Amino acid sequence: MKNYDEFLRTRVVYGTPKTVVERFREFEQRMGLSGFILDINYGGQIPQDRVMNSVRLLAEEVAPAFR
DSSP states (O other), rough: OOOEEEEEHOOOOOOOOOHHHHHHHHHHHHHEEEEEOOTTTTOOOOHHHHHHHHHHHHIIIGGEEEE
């Protein structure tokens, strides 16, 4: 990686459920990926309630798009 901005642009997914689905689809097409590893609270800096909300959104709004 040349810099942090490039890393965010090419390797990281974040945002609304709709944005996350779009980014995962982009990664599927660009890199041929068939699965993803998620670290929802890298570094342990996000409050537990927000982490749990992210998990819920992933399960209810993102995952169904890939079934």
